[in-house]
Amino acid sequence: MGRSPCCEKAHTNKGAWTKEEDQRLINYIRVHGEGCWRSLPKAAGLLRCGKSCRLRWINYLRPDLKRGNFTEEEDEIIIKLHNLLGNKWSLIAGRLPGRTDNEIKNYWNTHIKRKLISRGIDPQTHRPLNGGTATTTTTVTPTTTNTDASKTAKNICLDFRSSALPLDNKNGFMNDHGSSKFKLTTDHSSAEDTKCSSGTTEESQAPQGPLLLEDQATTPSVMLDLELSIGLPQPKSSISSFSSSAESKVSQGFWAAAAPPQQLTQGAAAVAAAATATGKPVCLCWQLGYKSGQLCRNCDMALQISLKIEDRFQG
DNA sequence: AAGGGGTACAACCGCGTTACG
DNA sequence: TCGTAACGCGGTTGTACCCCT
Numbered sequence: 422m423g424r425s426p427c428c429e430k431a432h433t434n435k436g437a438w439t440k441e442e443d444q445r446l447i448n449y450i451r452v453h454g455e456g457c458w459r460s461l462p463k464a465a466g467l468l469r470c471g472k473s474c475r476l477r478w479i480n481y482l483r484p485d486l487k488r489g490n491f492t493e494e495e496d497e498i499i500i501k502l503h504n505l506l507g508n509k510w511s512l513i514a515g516r517l518p519g520r521t522d523n524e525i526k527n528y529w530n531t532h533i534k535r536k537l538i539s540r541g542i543d544p545q546t547h548r549p550l551n552g553g554t555a556t557t558t559t560t561v562t563p564t565t566t567n568t569d570a571s572k573t574a575k576n577i578c579l580d581f582r583s584s585a586l587p588l589d590n591k592n593g594f595m596n597d598h599g600s601s602k603f604k605l606t607t608d609h610s611s612a613e614d615t616k617c618s619s620g621t622t623e624e625s626q627a628p629q630g631p632l633l634l635e636d637q638a639t640t641p642s643v644m645l646d647l648e649l650s651i652g653l654p655q656p657k658s659s660i661s662s663f664s665s666s667a668e669s670k671v672s673q674g675f676w677a678a679a680a681p682p683q684q685l686t687q688g689a690a691a692v693a694a695a696a697t698a699t700g701k702p703v704c705l706c707w708q709l710g711y712k713s714g715q716l717c718r719n720c721d722m723a724l725q726i727s728l729k730i731e732d733r734f735q736g
Numbered sequence: 737a738a739g740g741g742g743t744a745c746a747a748c749c750g751c752g753t754t755a756c757g
Numbered sequence: 758t759c760g761t762a763a764c765g766c767g768g769t770t771g772t773a774c775c776c777c778t
């Protein structure tokens with residue numbers, strides 16, 4: 422019968438945190454570090470549930486948080502990332518050091534949605550409203566439907582080109598973002614050559630699930646340079662570089678059409694792309710960081726599935 | 737000055753995923 | 758391999774604050 426409550430609700434405070442509670446939490450984490458959220462409240466002398474402590478710390482008390490207004494540049498990054506990833510706020514936050522998923526989510530709902538609407542763009546689909554006159558030429562529409570991808574063979578290439586790529590570890594928050602180029606290419610003309618594939622997009626669906634790039638433009642090839650920082654944490658000397666030959670290693674595109682959303686995260690798709698491009702397993706999971714050739718479970722699964730999919734398409 | 741509506745954001749809730757015994 | 762506990766995420770709610778009438 423369902424899951425037991427995460428804490429004894431009868432003995433926990435709810436609602437706004439007091440200064441004293443904040444201080445207790447800060448002091449405790451300063452001494453003991455993050456983690457063990459379930460046992461933390463008791464150990465710290467807080468009448469709060471562990472989840473509440475975690476939220477309070479992550480969203481408000483953490484010292485590396487960047488408070489204050491979002492810059493115009495951050496706005497644009499959020500819009501581009503939302504276009505790519507949908508409501509994957511934690512992934513988006515991972516690209517904006519000092520910002521939390523909750524903060525970005527709220528900011529999206531209160532500011533950016535309106536901004537996009539005023540530009541004539543649907544904030545969910547990133548398409549022009551009412552067939553309007555929005556200036557975007559390429560729409561990236563993550564979707565949950567991947568059925569019959571081959572019938573609508575517009576091609577997608579995820580092109581990771583970068584040299585040194587410091588990753589923002591979700592806990593560590595890297596300070597120096599490398600400027601890697603994350604290029605999305607659509608190409609109608611060379612499906613066989615590139616092995617890039619795509620899927621169908623349903624208008625009504627909220628953007629989520631695996632990345633799918635749908636080319637609405639009439640041009641045969643459209644590039645979207647996102648200037649994203651998709652990188653790896655320390656040590657820099659051991660960081661794998663995505664070779665320039667990655668441009669010809671295009672089977673990354675398989676992820677766009679073939680990966681079931683329940684099986685893969687965006688990060689997992691990225692690891693497969695990176696592995697394909699470099700020929701080496703590379704863990705891009707920013708929650709775990711780089712492990713000198715090892716893959717976390719998530720990325721390992723992604724890679725295995727990637728190989729199977731490729732076998733299927735080639736065989 | 738009061739109050740009503742709108743906005744912003746902190747916090748909560750439920751569920752999926754992961755870790756571990 | 759399975760069951761359970763814990764974690765983390767995204768959606769939703771609650772409330773403080775601001776502005777307008």
